[in-house]
Amino acid sequence: MDKFESCVDVLIVGAGPAGLTMATCLAKYGIEARIVDKRGTKIFNGQADGLQCRTLEIFDSLGFGHRAWRESNHMLEICLWNPDDEGVIRRSDRIPDTIPGISRFQQVVLHQGRIERFFLDTIAESGGHAVERGVLPFELSIDENLVDEQDAYPIKVKLRHLSEEEATPQQSATSANGAAIQDGLFRSNMSADDTQEVLEASKLDAKANREELVKAKYMLGADGAHSWVRNQLGFKLEGDSTDYIWGVLDIVPITDFPDIRMRCAIHSAKSGSVMIIPRENKLVRLYIQLTVTEKVGEGGAKADRSKINPDVILQSAQRIMAPYQITYRKLDWWTAYQIGQRVGTNFSAHERVFLAGDAVHTHSPKAGQGMNVSMQDAYNLAWKMASVVKGHSDRSILKTYQSERRKIANDLIEFDAKFSRLFSGRPAKDVMDAEGISMAEFKEAFEKGNMFASGIAVDYGASTIVAKDGSTKEQGDGTDVSVSTRFRVVSDQKLAPGIPVGKRMNSLKVLNQSDARPWHFQELLPSNGRWRLVVFTGDITQPAQRAKLESIGKLLADSSSFLQRFTPPESRHDAVFEVLAVHRSPRAALEIFDFPEVFRAFDEVDGWDYSKIYADDVSYHEGFGDIYGSFDISPEGCAVIIRPDQYVSYVGPMEDVDTLNKFFSGFMVPKGMSDRALDGDSQMRNVGKGPGSDGVVTADPSVAQASTDGLPM
Amino acid sequence: MDKFESCVDVLIVGAGPAGLTMATCLAKYGIEARIVDKRGTKIFNGQADGLQCRTLEIFDSLGFGHRAWRESNHMLEICLWNPDDEGVIRRSDRIPDTIPGISRFQQVVLHQGRIERFFLDTIAESGGHAVERGVLPFELSIDENLVDEQDAYPIKVKLRHLSEEEATPQQSATSANGAAIQDGLFRSNMSADDTQEVLEASKLDAKANREELVKAKYMLGADGAHSWVRNQLGFKLEGDSTDYIWGVLDIVPITDFPDIRMRCAIHSAKSGSVMIIPRENKLVRLYIQLTVTEKVGEGGAKADRSKINPDVILQSAQRIMAPYQITYRKLDWWTAYQIGQRVGTNFSAHERVFLAGDAVHTHSPKAGQGMNVSMQDAYNLAWKMASVVKGHSDRSILKTYQSERRKIANDLIEFDAKFSRLFSGRPAKDVMDAEGISMAEFKEAFEKGNMFASGIAVDYGASTIVAKDGSTKEQGDGTDVSVSTRFRVVSDQKLAPGIPVGKRMNSLKVLNQSDARPWHFQELLPSNGRWRLVVFTGDITQPAQRAKLESIGKLLADSSSFLQRFTPPESRHDAVFEVLAVHRSPRAALEIFDFPEVFRAFDEVDGWDYSKIYADDVSYHEGFGDIYGSFDISPEGCAVIIRPDQYVSYVGPMEDVDTLNKFFSGFMVPKGMSDRALDGDSQMRNVGKGPGSDGVVTADPSVAQASTDGLPM
Structure with a gap:
């Protein structure tokens, strides 16, 4: 087995939307980064698909907003369907999908495979390293003595290069109309993590394997809900699962339902709910509440995965959408998931190894938030990391990542919990029906939720880099990111x-x-x-x-x-x-x-x-x-x-x-500072700054600057 | 020397904008076409660059309007600069470059090399054949007995495949700041045609050559002002040259002239005129009237090309733009040309071989018309040719090509002659200065010209395919394209x-x-x-x-x-x-x-x-x-x-x-007609239709249709 050793400024684990955002930004900023993923190929269909207007703004700032805008399906209107007095579903309301005026873009839908393509193209155009697929980390260590040194490589990661077979996820062999259909169960929260399994198997296969030691200045774990990086750091996701089981079908629908090309929330009287997300290429995604699955296991918390298949999911949809007919001849993808909301306890270790995306927040997919918030995590972190690696900024700004983004993750799961409860509940028959969900309340939540869901509502609290009044702890996730009064x-x-x-x-x-x-x-x-x-x-x-x-x-x-x-x-x-x-x-x-x-x-x-x-x-x-x-x-x-x-x-x-x-x-950091002076400056800034300290900056960099010998100012 | 023989629906000679438009449209319509060009590579800089708003509409309809819109420089305003009472140039007016409201696009500038790239990409995406470069036709014959037969191949063309060296045009070795600069003189009307020369040379070089015989149903000669196809058909360009000599510089300007990023028309009191066209990538194109060239030859009609170089052109610009300074460190491309306006006598032979672009109209480049009108020629013809090749339409619609486009070509040279005269003339000192050009008249011509220059003014006359009142001859170029009264x-x-x-x-x-x-x-x-x-x-x-x-x-x-x-x-x-x-x-x-x-x-x-x-x-x-x-x-x-x-x-x-x-x-042509019935139908329609006849359609295709045996209607 060959062994290699190398250094890199930033190592990114996971080539999903969060990891790719990081790699793209760093390539644009001129920082050397490697990005590895255990899977052998990018995904081609299914998965997340909603793009918030804020995400399109970010894509535009990265140079490919127009590609997403052109190829995507644009969602303009949400139609709410509810049971009438006879229990038959009727359109009760229409509301704009994106609140008019909040952005120059509106929410659109495009499957994750295309979005990953835009990132991959942009990384290549910007001169970044291509994604290394079929590469799995299996050992991580951080030298804590080096974490505060500007130019140190405190992170050591061992990587194993997999064979093609090992890097291909096991998928259910669903067939529809004679064609094999890819499903997304392997990434669903209803499947166990397969990382350990893949690693074990790879040990036995000497053919394709080689191991490699990478030393990195910084690292991002964007390796999903089962994050290996998070587990290595000993950090946890906190939160709960619910009993709500939902199925997802991506189909070309054949239907007489008149709003099939609108985003719809349909509450049936007794058969559960459907959300309709019209997509590109005539596809429509249906999120369908499943009422026929049997619960198994001790806590009754996990559904029996073997009972869930496209036919079962479609039959649920047909019950909910009756008296309208719906069926299909083309099934593009399907999956199922169990609703739950969880957030990571920590987003960073020593401001050297960071976590982003599903590795630190998981929730239900229906609000179209997951991919967006994940990409925005990485977008928030990338410029800070680049600025520190280049020596332009002090390491202190890296603390704002957790402060800003863990706050957002908490807001997100709170939003999702409320939204999911309203969506999964039975409609109230009348005002006396206390167990039912008020459709007026649902509409109100939908409208309010729209501002949150747009991504535009994000409001970062006071910190070193946001000149606002008030407590940095209260305005973020509790992390202290204040600047000394001298620079306040x-x-x-x-x-x-x-x-x-x-x-x-x-x-x-x-x-x-x-x-x-x-x-x-x-x-x-x-x-x-x-x-x-x-x-x-x-x-x-x-x-x-x-x-x-x-x-x-x-x-x-x-x-x-x-x-x-x-x-x-x-x-x-x-x-x-x-x-x-x-x-x-x-x-x-x-x-x-x-x-x-x-x-x-x-x-x-x-x-x-x-x-x-x-x-x-x-x-x-x-x-x-x-x-x-x-x-x-x-x-x-x-x-x-x-x-x-x-x-x-x-x-x-x-x-x-x-x-x-x-x-x-x-x-x-003032220009022209030598590495030595930089370190000195950095140390001066960090005087008195231990774990949990107030982060008071006691040295004036202009003084440090004056101590350098005659460099041009 | 190898010899080959093959058939193709359409053969296109010349891979400039007109030829590429044809190839792109035919690829999109599913018609098999080959496109050959004697040059060994596409062009990479210089050449034509202005895109009318109508052209952008067409690009958008072909699927790449957004690429041109994003990459181009947008021209919003025209500034007119004229001598004041002391003879010093001053900004006298600002007018919008594109008339507000006439299109969803506005005029932009992007160099021809990029535009050709969009076409080439679209041909490939649409499954068309790639351009065959370094391929030169040297023999053309048309079998007149076959021209009216729907599925015949009446055209025979012999092609010769050139070596790389032969296909590379001779360019002047200009150098600027130590770097060799490409110039465009080889395509300028101040250079002689080199087709014959290339052909002669290629005969001597047996290495790379092979000859090929191609039989085609239809053919397009889009091979430029020196068109070999036009010469083979014996058609002429009619019109005149003038004494006005202009130079063109594409530079990154270093200047204190405040409107250098606007389109400007600058008339100096005594030193001639400059037109400024701001371009992409910090480039600016200057069209500069040259006053220092010596006339040579008998009629004094051709300038001495050897006396023209970038320094001479820049010095003219400096005299015209004084007291403002202008110079450069980066020269991207340059050329020179002599103004003249000429139009082809015929745009088609037997509605089998057609001419488009510079092969049938040449004029000065300053109004940014040439490339646009050329592409629009091919765009006009492509769908008609495709419809006939597919058997959907009768061949009679092909006559509308000359009727519609020769009319436009005549309008174009009339516009250009007037515009050039006003542009090249000395400004009048006062109302009594009869030899000078009135600046008020110039502004008015500019404003009126803007509608013409947008491409939006095009108004096709009555014909088989335009249901208008009046004479088809008077509304076109004189060709009879009327439909029989039965179908009028x-x-x-x-x-x-x-x-x-x-x-x-x-x-x-x-x-x-x-x-x-x-x-x-x-x-x-x-x-x-x-x-x-x-x-x-x-x-x-x-x-x-x-x-x-x-x-x-x-x-x-x-x-x-x-x-x-x-x-x-x-x-x-x-x-x-x-x-x-x-x-x-x-x-x-x-x-x-x-x-x-x-x-x-x-x-x-x-x-x-x-x-x-x-x-x-x-x-x-x-x-x-x-x-x-x-x-x-x-x-x-x-x-x-x-x-x-x-x-x-x-x-x-x-x-x-x-x-x-x-x-x-x-x-x-009614559906389900067999080839035989089609021919019969076609012949019936052409009864009594000789050259110059009224084109009366005497047969009802529904009668012809009734004669086919039981095909589904």
Whole structure:
């Protein structure tokens, strides 16, 4: 058996949506990462499929939003069907599937196999390493003495390369109309984990195997609900299963049900519920409550898997949807699952090994949340990890991953528990029927749930990287992610109430000053790992605003500014921060030369930069974004700091560069610091910072910077 | 030397934009075609670059509009710069580059190499044959006895396969900043044709050569301004050259000129003119009037090519744009050309061999028309040729190609001559300066030219396939394309004044009845070779409209309808015609089951068809298309026939299926006709139809149909 040894910045275990998001982001940010998966192939059908509007925004920022938007089925309307007085199902309500106005995208459906394809293509285009399939980790250790050292490789993982046969999951051999159908039971929570089994088997097969030792700076366990990484770390999922068993069929339906191409929630009087999710390529997914399975085992908690097959599931659907007829000739995929909600106790070990996706939160699939929240976990973590690996940021920002995302996971299971209960319950016959579910309550929950389900409601709490008032512990999952008072900054939200700190910034159209082209503001914020300072300058034909603009231009160009201090020498002017201006003057009244050079940097080959200055003005063909009016931005202007993941860190006075400097000094590492100086700085920042301490930063990095010998500032 | 012989439905000579459009369309329509080009590689930079909004609509109908839209530079505004009283250039006007509201796209710029890539990808995805490069035709004959026989191969072409060296054009070895730069002089009209030279050379090189004989049913010569095919047919380009010499530079500019990212027309007082076309990837194209070249030759008509190089061209630009500075470090491509306008005398020989693109119209490149009009030539011809090859249509429709497109070519050179004169002239000093060009007149021409330049103004005249009043000769290029009075149909335009017969139908959003999704109406008209009948039903909650809807449903389902008669047996219900409904009732008031089955055909595997019924109603997220209001569609409804290329053939009363039957009977071939019967039918239709005759159709195809023995009708 061959043995190999190598080093890598980041090792990702699991090539599902969370792992692929991580790999894609890191490839885009220029961080070397390897991604391994025990399965031999990507999946081709079935699995998760709903994409929130926030997820489409993220896809767009990664460069493939348009592919998902084009190929997916768009869901516009939810129809609620309930029993009438005779117990016959009737359409009782129509509500928009995505709340109008919250995003430039709406919820769509596309199967996971295509989504994984977009990630794989983007990794390749960005120069990242391809997914290594049929590769299984089997030993993990972390050297705790090294975890605080900037450039150490404290993680050791042993990998085993599997034969093709070992890497192929065992699937039930279902057949429909003579064709073998793939099912998803092997990934369902009704199946036991097969990792150990695969490992045991592989030991016996000497043909294809080789073992490898990988040393990594950072690691992500995105290896699903049965996460091997989580188990190695000794972390648990906490929560409960319920008795509700649901089946899932992906079919091309033959039916006289009139809303089969709408998203529908159908509550029958006595036979259970169906959710309809219309999909791409004429497919429709049915989530069907099963009432005929027998319970087995001691606690009665697990259903008898052998009794569940597509015919049984279809018959349930037919009972629920009667008097309408439904059948099919084409079955694409099917599975079954038992509803439960569980969340991981910890999302990270030493801020070196992290967990994301199903490894730290599992719940029912019907709300279309799982894949979205999983990808957003990795999207939250990737830029932080990249920034630390590159030496731009202090390791302290990595704590915000658990603080921000474990909070979301808790919100998610709370939402899912409520939603599942309402969905699985029998409709109340009347107001006196206390055991039944009120259909009015269901509709209300559905409408409220829509904001949560969109992904737009995410509101990160105060931390090193979110300049909000209040307790970081209370606003997150309890983790302390506060910055020392010396660097503590609080936003002045009233300067732009429509740009809420902690949330992602919504998008409206603005016009490029140089060519009058309308862009969605979010299109100006691609995921490239960079921070943005957006200066809303107001109307700079007004002398007061022009004076402030000139002042900010000077201050940002000064060597004491965060822009100059934290951009490494020899890198492009916008390698770490992009400085954008959005003005409220008539576009035709200005030229880019009316703006300080920091907004239009000169390059001796490319000339002036024409991509940083925008006007909030009427376009010729795409209306008027009115970003000042819509976000209620003060005529005094304001400065907005936007994180690399598009969440707003700070809103404050336009001219107050001191506060911007203070904010970034709280976690960024001055440029030109040698490795030694970096470590020193990092140590100084961590003085007094033990486990569970307040994370007080006691050293000023500008002092540390002054101790380096004559490097260009 | 090896010799081969083969047959193909269509042979395309030339793999530029016109040839590739033809190959792409035919691949999509399922017609076997070969496409050959004498050059060894596709082009990678330079060349034509402007894409009209109509061209983007066509690209979208071919499935790659989004790729062009994403990658291109969008041009929003035209800035006019003219000398002020002191003779210094000043911005005198701003006008929108594309007239607002005429299309859902606006004019963009993307280099020809990328556009060819989109075509090549689409040909491959559609299962078409790849371009055969380094292949040159050298002998052409047409058997005139066979040209009227439906399934004959009257065309014989001998091809020679070249070695790589022979297929590589000779380019000037320009160098800029140490790097060799490709120029476009070899395709410029200032260079002689090199076809003969390549052929001669190839005869001497026995290594790579082989000869091949290809027999074809149809052929397209899309082989450029020096067209070998045109020369073989003995057809001429007629028109003149001028003395105006222009240079072209594709550079990344370094300049203080404030409108360098706008499309600009700059007239200097004495140094000539510059047109600025901002492009993708920071490039800018400058069209620069050259005043320093010396004339040579007898008529003084050809400039001395050896005196033209990038430095000379840049110096001209610097004189014209003074006092602004302009220079560059990156030169991507350059060329020079002499302005002239010429149109082909004939666009087809026997409706078997056709010419398209530069082979039949050449003019100056500045208006961004050439590539667009060339592609639109092929787009016009492709569906007609496919329909005839498949036996769906009579050969008579092929005459409309010359009638429609030669008319456009004449309009184009008239436009270009005027535009070039205004552009190349010296600005008038004042109203008394009769030799100078009035800048007011220039602006007016620019604004008017914008409608022409958009491609939207195209208005095809009356013919077999356009049901308009008036003379087909006067409305086209003089070719007689009239239908016999027996089948003559004239539209009732007042039922929908906003859907003008002969023009492409503009696009507004409508909602799919089944899932409430908004679609641009044009997205419902992809280029798949099918005709569309769009029934605007009005409000079918009104009994009168519902009665008409039910009537049309019955009439279309009847075996006497065009739909049943001209759709071949065994093919899909919508293989030749797609029947769409757009209603004006509230969407939520209806279900698809309120419509006759012809609008929602049942398939035993796929169930009901959910893609044919649309509502003109308010969407949740994308506003209200108001297609009835915008196009002034009568509350009585109307029936609209749309050609496979999206041009409107007919507008008439909703319930008048007889007229629809009559229209299609004028040129379509009843289903189930044997080859023999087809030929007979074709001959009957052509009775009395010699060259220059009135093209009277004397036989009713329904009679011919009755003579076939018992095939299903």
